[in-house]
Amino acid sequence: MTDIDGKESDSSMSRLIPAIFGLSGFPALIYQVAWQRILTIHVGIGAFSVTMIVAAYMAGLGIGSGLGGRLSRSLTARGALIAFAVVELIIGAFAFFSTRFYYEPPGFLQTALGAAGPLSSAAFLLALLPPTIAMGMTFPLLVRALVRETPGASRIIGRLYGANLVGAAVGACAAPWLLIPWFGIEGATRFGACCNLAGALAVIAIGARRAPEGDSCPEEISVSGMTSASRRIGLRLAAALSCVSGFVAIALEILWFRIVDVGAKSTAFTFGTVLAIYLAGLAAGSFAAVRRVGRIEHPLAVFLLCQTGIAIYAAAAVLLFIELPPSLPGLDWLHRYWAAYEPIAVDGRDPGAIAALYVVFPLILFGPATFLMGFSYPVLQHGVAHEVRSSGFGVGLIQAANIAGCVLGALVVGLARLEDPGSSTTLRDLSIIGVGFSLAAVFATRRSSRIFAAAIAAAVVIASLTFCFPHRDRLWLRLHGREDGDTLVAEDLTGVAALIPEGGGRYRMSTNGKGQSLIPFGGIHSKLGALPATLHPRPERIAIIGLGSGDTAWAAACRAETTEILVFEVSSGQLPLLRRLSERSRFPALESFLEDRRVAVVTADGRTAIARDPDGFDLIEADAVRPNGAYSGNLYSVEFFRTCASRLRPKGLMCSWAPTPRTRRSFLHVFPHVVELDGGVVLIGSNDPIELDRDIWNARLREASTATYLGQEVLAECLGGLATARVASRDGRVEIDLNTDLDPRDEYLVPQR
Numbered sequence: 001m002t003d004i005d006g007k008e009s010d011s012s013m014s015r016l017i018p019a020i021f022g023l024s025g026f027p028a029l030i031y032q033v034a035w036q037r038i039l040t041i042h043v044g045i046g047a048f049s050v051t052m053i054v055a056a057y058m059a060g061l062g063i064g065s066g067l068g069g070r071l072s073r074s075l076t077a078r079g080a081l082i083a084f085a086v087v088e089l090i091i092g093a094f095a096f097f098s099t100r101f102y103y104e105p106p107g108f109l110q111t112a113l114g115a116a117g118p119l120s121s122a123a124f125l126l127a128l129l130p131p132t133i134a135m136g137m138t139f140p141l142l143v144r145a146l147v148r149e150t151p152g153a154s155r156i157i158g159r160l161y162g163a164n165l166v167g168a169a170v171g172a173c174a175a176p177w178l179l180i181p182w183f184g185i186e187g188a189t190r191f192g193a194c195c196n197l198a199g200a201l202a203v204i205a206i207g208a209r210r211a212p213e214g215d216s217c218p219e220e221i222s223v224s225g226m227t228s229a230s231r232r233i234g235l236r237l238a239a240a241l242s243c244v245s246g247f248v249a250i251a252l253e254i255l256w257f258r259i260v261d262v263g264a265k266s267t268a269f270t271f272g273t274v275l276a277i278y279l280a281g282l283a284a285g286s287f288a289a290v291r292r293v294g295r296i297e298h299p300l301a302v303f304l305l306c307q308t309g310i311a312i313y314a315a316a317a318v319l320l321f322i323e324l325p326p327s328l329p330g331l332d333w334l335h336r337y338w339a340a341y342e343p344i345a346v347d348g349r350d351p352g353a354i355a356a357l358y359v360v361f362p363l364i365l366f367g368p369a370t371f372l373m374g375f376s377y378p379v380l381q382h383g384v385a386h387e388v389r390s391s392g393f394g395v396g397l398i399q400a401a402n403i404a405g406c407v408l409g410a411l412v413v414g415l416a417r418l419e420d421p422g423s424s425t426t427l428r429d430l431s432i433i434g435v436g437f438s439l440a441a442v443f444a445t446r447r448s449s450r451i452f453a454a455a456i457a458a459a460v461v462i463a464s465l466t467f468c469f470p471h472r473d474r475l476w477l478r479l480h481g482r483e484d485g486d487t488l489v490a491e492d493l494t495g496v497a498a499l500i501p502e503g504g505g506r507y508r509m510s511t512n513g514k515g516q517s518l519i520p521f522g523g524i525h526s527k528l529g530a531l532p533a534t535l536h537p538r539p540e541r542i543a544i545i546g547l548g549s550g551d552t553a554w555a556a557a558c559r560a561e562t563t564e565i566l567v568f569e570v571s572s573g574q575l576p577l578l579r580r581l582s583e584r585s586r587f588p589a590l591e592s593f594l595e596d597r598r599v600a601v602v603t604a605d606g607r608t609a610i611a612r613d614p615d616g617f618d619l620i621e622a623d624a625v626r627p628n629g630a631y632s633g634n635l636y637s638v639e640f641f642r643t644c645a646s647r648l649r650p651k652g653l654m655c656s657w658a659p660t661p662r663t664r665r666s667f668l669h670v671f672p673h674v675v676e677l678d679g680g681v682v683l684i685g686s687n688d689p690i691e692l693d694r695d696i697w698n699a700r701l702r703e704a705s706t707a708t709y710l711g712q713e714v715l716a717e718c719l720g721g722l723a724t725a726r727v728a729s730r731d732g733r734v735e736i737d738l739n740t741d742l743d744p745r746d747e748y749l750v751p752q753r
Helices: 003-043 047-072 077-103 107-113 118-146 153-210 235-264 270-295 299-323 331-339 351-382 391-417 423-444 449-468 472-478 524-535 551-556 574-584 588-595 606-612 638-646 661-670 694-702 704-723
Strands: 221-223 385-387 488-492 495-503 506-511 514-519 541-545 564-569 599-603 617-622 648-657 673-677 682-686
Touching (some): 003 047, 003 107, 003 118, 047 077, 047 391, 077 153, 107 118, 118 391, 153 351, 235 270, 235 351, 235 391, 270 351, 299 449, 331 351, 423 449, 495 574, 506 574, 524 617, 551 564, 564 606, 574 588, 617 638, 638 661, 648 661, 694 704
Parallel strands (some): 617 648
Antiparallel strands (some): 221 385, 488 495, 506 514, 648 682, 673 682
């Protein structure tokens, strides 16, 4: 091959390989969404489990980056490409069967996942490390394959990084909006596996054939495009800076997600969409840096100033959302939406509103900050001395350090600081780290008056923002469309709960921005509690999934025969809010519920808690949740109903709200005996025959103790619900188009069939 041919081959490779790496990035976020979803079925939805799953996922990527970097030093360019293809084949092969592996894990792994504390954390690592280590190895291997000479190495690294981020952003967005609705979780994962396999085959067919056997300058050492050794960044210093920036980046990502989740009222689409915009910002910044990095004379100072700018924008954006007048054009619509009870229907009927919530709001909140994050990565690489043969090692070390910072940030913020001191104060404290970056920039470039002045100014701005930061509740009051002091707010690791005055002496319980139920009690929640308690001859032990305002659990306690009611709720802030409201306002039913010694409220995932209970229940009730809420599919699936059926005592009853025809069919698919009440809105199923006897049911409701407990208004509503009782009819399609754990159709708004 001639020199000219070699240059043409390198140019072709530099275009093809980043595109292939983008294809490799596409399934990575699909896997994260899918695997996290499946693992929470075993361990439950909670702050600890979700944080540890994310930490384990990132830990594998970090370990893989380090291992891939070490491996790359012993490989030629062609060898590195072949190694990349082999790793991609391994990832794709594992991913193709991963859904069933995680959903039906081997016995020892399933036992460990069901345990608490360190054992479950070890199980997450055991389950996620093999595929994520392989994924982490790919970046340093490709850097080793493409870097032929040190001038311009940072551009190659930046292109690879940006291309992978673009693929990841598309995957994060496609997972909830397209792939899971169309193909289910298993189909989406296998689609991603095909992308890995296609990338591996493309490298084998194209890349490995065109890659040279050796290296043009294996011993050349210099800074990427610069000659001044005084401007180099040592590899250890670069790794340390990358670690700190990773800590800040993941901490901000957690805070931004919480803010957008509350602002959008927590749907199944929030996580993937926020992640897609976050990754797209990183990609845009990385590509912008690739075009300008050759003209940067002080890479260390520019990197530090980028980190300072991230802190400034993150704090300023939140302050603006809090302090700007709610009547401001554009913000007025958001303010009205935040004050509303219901989340917007994510079904395409109002694309402008969907774009405002899921695109414009996140972009304003963190778009420029993520751009700076992405810009800073090639800049940092620009200051590191790269030797051709060890280029992959350097990139792997810096990437591993960055991910180590991410893991630490996820653990610190996700498991501690969200509860005390809370999101607002944590954001303020992160901005203080920006002062440190700014002052470091001053010492890094004493000879540049412009950078010196910019660093000092940035430090002053951050200090000012820090002092201006409001109390933690101000943020959540604004995101609930409230400015008054009557709204009660509680933030902890599990989410943000609020009790909001609705006028006329009513209060609304909201969780992560969306309304759950009302005080005083009444309506569908009361009927979901009282009606199944009425149908059962003697409901001694009852399980309620979901607390909300306490309405359903209060109504379920209407029978004197009941001795124990366990209420399982993942949002631990709700019960303290109810107690605070009861102390300052008079609501007799709420007071009765809070003082009832039969009732125990447990912070836990209801599905896993019921599955692990050894004694069984006379009555299990899943409180009404919207079918398109995040993780709602776990409470409307065939497998969930089967779990409940297996935990029922003889003649035990299971009660569920039936918000969609598909939910109804899924319920009928499991329970052989079903009665529908309140016009088919309430379903009550059993493993044993249910005798349809309205006279007996009415008599139980009208018993003096029960009627007095419920009060005339709720009693009348329940009698009306019983009047429509009938044996549920099966429409002949009960065996098809169901909600399952791996295909939660209602949650992702799949049209009914």
